[in-house]
Amino acid sequence: xxxxxxxxxxxxxxxxxxxxxxxxxxxxxSVSFDLKPGELLGVVGESGSxxxxxxxxxxxxxPMPPAxxxxxxxxxxxxxxxxxxxxxxxxxxxxxxxxxxxxxxxSLNPVFTVGFQIMxxxxxxxGMTRAQARxxxxxxxxxxxxxxAERRLKDYxxxxxxxxxxxxxxxxxxxxxxxxLIADEPTTALDVTIQAQxxxxxxxLRQKLxxxxxxxxxxxxxxxxxxxxxxxxxxxxxxxxxxxxxIFRNPAHPYTRALLQTVPKVHGDRDDKLRVIEGQPPIMxxxxxxxxxxxxxxxxxxxxxxxxPARREIAPGHDVACHWDHHxxxx
Amino acid sequence: MTAxxxxxxxxxxxxxxxxxxGGLLRRQVGNVKAVDGVSFDIIEGETLGLVGESGCxxxxxxxxxxxxxxxxxxxxxxxxxxxxxxxxxxxxxKRPTMQMVFQDPQxxxxxxxTVAAIxxxxxxxxxxxxxxxxxxxxxxxxxxxxxxRDFANRYPHAFSGGQRQxxxxxxxxxxxxxxxxxxxxxxALDVSIQAQVVNLLEELQERFGLTYLFISHDLxxxxxxxxxxxxxxxxxxxxLAPVSALYDTPLHPYTQALLSAVPEPDxxxxxxxxxxxxxxDVPSPxxxxxxxxxxxxxxxxxxxxxxxxxPYREHAPGHFAACHLLDETxxxxxxxxxxxxxxxxxxxxxxxx
Numbered sequence: 001x002x003x004x005x006x007x008x009x010x011x012x013x014x015x016x017x018x019x020x021x022x023x024x025x026x027x028x029x030s031v032s033f034d035l036k037p038g039e040l041l042g043v044v045g046e047s048g049s050x051x052x053x054x055x056x057x058x059x060x061x062x063p064m065p066p067a068x069x070x071x072x073x074x075x076x077x078x079x080x081x082x083x084x085x086x087x088x089x090x091x092x093x094x095x096x097x098x099x100x101x102x103x104x105x106x107s108l109n110p111v112f113t114v115g116f117q118i119m120x121x122x123x124x125x126x127g128m129t130r131a132q133a134r135x136x137x138x139x140x141x142x143x144x145x146x147x148x149a150e151r152r153l154k155d156y157x158x159x160x161x162x163x164x165x166x167x168x169x170x171x172x173x174x175x176x177x178x179x180x181l182i183a184d185e186p187t188t189a190l191d192v193t194i195q196a197q198x199x200x201x202x203x204x205l206r207q208k209l210x211x212x213x214x215x216x217x218x219x220x221x222x223x224x225x226x227x228x229x230x231x232x233x234x235x236x237x238x239x240x241x242x243x244x245x246x247i248f249r250n251p252a253h254p255y256t257r258a259l260l261q262t263v264p265k266v267h268g269d270r271d272d273k274l275r276v277i278e279g280q281p282p283i284m285x286x287x288x289x290x291x292x293x294x295x296x297x298x299x300x301x302x303x304x305x306x307x308x309p310a311r312r313e314i315a316p317g318h319d320v321a322c323h324w325d326h327h328x329x330x331x
Numbered sequence: 332m333t334a335x336x337x338x339x340x341x342x343x344x345x346x347x348x349x350x351x352x353g354g355l356l357r358r359q360v361g362n363v364k365a366v367d368g369v370s371f372d373i374i375e376g377e378t379l380g381l382v383g384e385s386g387c388x389x390x391x392x393x394x395x396x397x398x399x400x401x402x403x404x405x406x407x408x409x410x411x412x413x414x415x416x417x418x419x420x421x422x423x424x425k426r427p428t429m430q431m432v433f434q435d436p437q438x439x440x441x442x443x444x445t446v447a448a449i450x451x452x453x454x455x456x457x458x459x460x461x462x463x464x465x466x467x468x469x470x471x472x473x474x475x476x477x478x479x480r481d482f483a484n485r486y487p488h489a490f491s492g493g494q495r496q497x498x499x500x501x502x503x504x505x506x507x508x509x510x511x512x513x514x515x516x517x518x519a520l521d522v523s524i525q526a527q528v529v530n531l532l533e534e535l536q537e538r539f540g541l542t543y544l545f546i547s548h549d550l551x552x553x554x555x556x557x558x559x560x561x562x563x564x565x566x567x568x569x570x571l572a573p574v575s576a577l578y579d580t581p582l583h584p585y586t587q588a589l590l591s592a593v594p595e596p597d598x599x600x601x602x603x604x605x606x607x608x609x610x611x612d613v614p615s616p617x618x619x620x621x622x623x624x625x626x627x628x629x630x631x632x633x634x635x636x637x638x639x640x641x642p643y644r645e646h647a648p649g650h651f652a653a654c655h656l657l658d659e660t661x662x663x664x665x666x667x668x669x670x671x672x673x674x675x676x677x678x679x680x681x682x683x684x
Contacts, residue, residue: 193384193592224595224597245599248596274530276526277526278527280491
């Protein structure tokens with residue numbers, strides 16, 4: 001999207017730990033990224049890779065303790081969200097930054113009507129009257145493709161199907177016209193045909209509303225269809241980042257490369273044997289002094305155990321955190 | 332698979348209806364037709380994939396095939412014996428030949444039992460072996476599924492998701508079964524772990540000559556592991572075909588939509604692909620639509636679909652489907668609004684670049 005434009009969101013060196021009785025878990029280790037206006041940034045990683053914790057840290061949505069943000073800077077609209085007061089931050093949540101959570105079943109309150117839940121941010125943040133908020137809520141439901149919107153405002157979440165509930169979640173997230181929308185695995189709990197509906201909806205809404213989106217997922221297929229840029233996370237770090245086509249055409253990190261090969265395709269040639277990434281994802285009990293992927297990496301060498309690789313740029317806008325030079329593989 | 336091809340499992344007109352009670356007297360007011368007249372065979376040594384969206388009845392079907400539910404109708408012949416009519420004791424003696432691997436390894440392993448006790452439980456139940464012999468077998472199974480023998484006395488919580496699924500697989504293998512129902516065995520696992528478990532299942536199949544019913548909503552993985560695939564929608568099988576035929580030339584509009592809905596990890600085809608987006612949700616199985624089950628969401632619905640249930644027929648060798656569109660082209664001309672075959676290969680647009 002808009003290259004060179006000033007980012008709406010700029011995150012630098014974010015570090016989050018969980019202080020548990022069994023010891024510290026370093027869930028996010030020096031994560032930096034930015035988000036340009038109108039762009040869709042895809043964040044890929046397995047469970048435990050730190051992708052959700054990173055995004056929750058931005059708005060300090062994690063329970064503290066046990067979570068603690070050790071350092072970092074989250075610049076949104078000229079101020080650092082990590083140092084703003086709780087009251088100011090509350091004005092940011094839902095107003096400037098919208099959040100869509102994974103499971104629409106558990107993130108809607110079952111005892112309030114859907115209308116009430118959409119109107120809540122409108123009345124709180126936008127100072128609308130009940131009647132104004134109701135009108136806007138009906139518009140929003142219509143926008144996300146729920147038929148008979150006016151009447152459905154009075155319904156409770158259990159009266160909606162999974163896909164419809166996720167549409168309601170999207171309507172709530174969009175209510176105050178946020179600059180940034182963070183979607184945490186919004187389609188993972190849904191069936192493929194419903195996922196396809198939601199993806200179409202998001203593409204359409206992007207064109208209409210033009211907000212910047214961070215889309216967290218473990219599904220590379222979803223990323224391929226909607227993202228402009230991709231950030232691959234592993235062991236609480238960004239291991240690779242770049243424009244979507246670049247990542248899919250020239251993946252440089254052994255983890256990204258392996259990930260792309262472990263997914264069996266629905267179309268095209270059928271693979272005989274699935275490529276496997278041996279071993280387990282790491283649990284980050286110490287500040288990493290070595291590459292977190294080295295135990296599972298086919299290309300690991302002595303340096304990987306000594307030194308955690310820093311991100312280095314290998315093509316315009318494409319960087320990777322790896323000591324191994326993937327061009328060697330070709331020769 | 333050079334052995335003579337015989338059907339190990341024959342399912343005919345399987346029905347499983349759950350009663351719905353309502354009203355003041357809690358009388359039965361209706362049925363949820365979770366599985367409503369399903370027929371298929373599984374050839375010895377093959378993997379039959381069973382796919383569909385949540386709520387389509389695929390898991391219920393898998394459980395019914397092992398008679399974990401009492402059937403509402405139909406027959407399930409496993410190794411020549413109809414298990415629907417067996418007495419409890421006969422059924423118990425039949426159990427060793429047919430086993431199951433469950434979806435959620437967290438929920439299907441007793442947290443208070445050690446791994447050895449979990450894997451050995453079927454042996455306690457069905458054999459009179461000595462302790463030493465059982466332990467021997469447990470170690471053998473742990474080796475087969477790639478678990479370290481030293482961990483035999485640990486509890487499930489000490490294992491990761493992928494390892495837990497290996498425990499579940501070892502338990503299913505304990506009695507040397509012929510037939511295993513795998514109910515979404517990889518759905519709860521991370522992408523990089525899924526491939527490990529699927530490769531293990533394939534390896535075990537080759538080694539022990541197992542026959543699988545592999546239930547999944549992951550169409551990519553089913554394409555990889557299955558020999559033939561059945562697609563379920565609202566309690567019925569709408570299409571069943573060898574894997575290449577189903578994925579390359581799907582006949583039923585639902586299969587076509589399902590395949591086109593799967594996002595491909597490839598930005599080039601993804602941005603150009605014409606996707607068939609189905610409108611709406613799956614209807615409730617307690618109140619299925621009249622006529623064809625799929626008529627409320629079908630992009631190519633015709634008049635006849637709302638009245639008459641399409642017959643389930645063989646349209647090419649081994650390729651079964653139930654759709655009026657397929658019959659139309661054979662018999663009479665399609666009526667108003669109905670489009671015949673011309674736009675069949677919908678899904679492959681923009682694929683070849």
